[in-house]
Amino acid sequence: MSLFDDDVPRKSAGGAVTVGEDLSRLSEEELSERIEALSAEINRTQKELEQRGTIRNAADAFFQK
Incomplete structure (x- = not known):
């Protein structure tokens, strides 16, 4: 552990993505992984929205009967 470890951003636990975090220090592989994680979260959110729409309908x- 060096004196400068506090300056280095740490990866989020469990691959969690933080919206708005500084991307300049991420490698190309890390950026690709981030895109995959965000895409998976978008898909999960869209499915939930569809389910709620079905329930609402x-x-x-x-109640309109």
């Missing part, structure tokens, strides 16, 4: 149909 079912509720709307039920």
Whole structure:
């Protein structure tokens, strides 16, 4: 451990992505991994949104009777 370890950004635990973090120190491989993680999160969020829309539509149909 050197005196300058505090200056080096640490990787997030579990591959978590922090929106707005400084990207200038990331390697090309790390940037690609970040894109994959963000794409996976976008897909997960879109699926959740679709599920909620389906539930809302079912509720709307039920209560409009």
